[in-house]
Amino acid sequence: MGKGLFVVLEGIDGSGTTTNAKMLVGWLEERGVKAWFTSEPTKGPIGIIARRKLREKGFKDPVFETLLFAADRAWHLREEILPKLSEGYVVICDRYYESSIAYQGAQGLDIEWIIKVNSMFPEPDLTILLDLEPREAVGRIDSRVIKERFENVEFLGKVRSLYLQRAKERGYRILDASRSLDLIQEEIRKIVLENL
8 A cells, every 4th residue: 555554543423533633643744744634435526425415314225325435435545545655644534444334334234245345445554443422422413513314322322333343353443532632632643653
């Protein structure tokens, strides 16, 4: 994947993946490290459709979603992630294929099939799961103007279970996201530095 480092932050809605990813990039840049923030779904042509679908209350088709997110991921890798890694950047990605496994798997879709669909994508160098109890996550989300249909306690509980199961199977780092932002960020920075 080039000479850079590919780091992914995963977690349920409200766990702080976006905030922590952006803070990490800023911190690395301040130290003279070439760092790049990116996220999924992307702002690319397929990512825009994916974001729109996430806001449709009546829409539910996990097969379509899995394929849509995979198409967006292929675009993301080709247009952004791989070029930045080849230029030596530390790429910090807010969500990647584990989110497809957790979110579409929580809708009852066969996990092995989701894994197969995503099997052509390179593995990150480092995946960190920000773990948060769903009630607390929903409490954080309540202030958002635009809400997505996945943002409820029962569903996020299923997503969290799948994330934890996968993290334990794959040896991902699991951090308690209920703590203060400063403490979480400090721990993330330490883990990333160990991998640089």
